[in-house]
Amino acid sequence: MKSEPGSYSIDDLARDGKTAWEGVRNYQARNFMRDEMRPGDPVLFYHSNADPTGVAGLARVASRGYPDRAALDPSSPYYDEKATEEDPRWVLVDVEFVERFPGVVTLDDLRRTPGLEKMLVINKSRLSVQPVTDEEYRVVVELGRSL
DNA sequence: GCCAACGTTGGC
DNA sequence: GCCAACGTTGGC
Numbered sequence: 001m002k003s004e005p006g007s008y009s010i011d012d013l014a015r016d017g018k019t020a021w022e023g024v025r026n027y028q029a030r031n032f033m034r035d036e037m038r039p040g041d042p043v044l045f046y047h048s049n050a051d052p053t054g055v056a057g058l059a060r061v062a063s064r065g066y067p068d069r070a071a072l073d074p075s076s077p078y079y080d081e082k083a084t085e086e087d088p089r090w091v092l093v094d095v096e097f098v099e100r101f102p103g104v105v106t107l108d109d110l111r112r113t114p115g116l117e118k119m120l121v122i123n124k125s126r127l128s129v130q131p132v133t134d135e136e137y138r139v140v141v142e143l144g145r146s147l
Numbered sequence: 148g149c150c151a152a153c154g155t156t157g158g159c
Numbered sequence: 160g161c162c163a164a165c166g167t168t169g170g171c
Binding site for chain 2: 026027126127
């Protein structure tokens with residue numbers, strides 16, 4: 001799951017303990033949260049538009065998908081005029097903090113680590129919620145903890 | 148700040 | 160249903 005640290009970083013999550021991952025306004029990303037993610041699923045927390053950009057730590061899915069009510073709130077930056085009470089259109093999950101890596105596994109690290117060639121973040125960087133295989137997860141965690 | 152890649156919108 | 164125009168994302 002990706003976030004711009006200027007907006008919400010791994011440190012913010014460490015402070016909050018848990019947060020509602022609101023504001024995702026992309027159908028593919030929404031569908032992952034709605035259809036695929038379950039409480040307990042491990043999450044790589046990725047800092048985009050950052051210095052350095054890359055995986056900053058680990059989190060965990062803490063709820064099933066449920067409506068993102070920010071879409072109904074005209075004063076929210078995530079407001080969507082097409083969202084309604086009956087069909088809020090957008091979905092989020094709760095995410096809880098697990099650990100912060102001692103550093104950041106940079107995008108460059110990901111690119112040059114054998115076994116990670118197919119990670120979507122390398123080729124489909126714009127997708128803000130994306131699946132990671134068990135093996136990719138394992139490799140990234142190992143990299144992150146050895147920084 | 149620039150720009151390429153991508154997703155969405157809307158006219159036809 | 161196509162596709163051009165547009166807006167957004169995100170790496171650099």
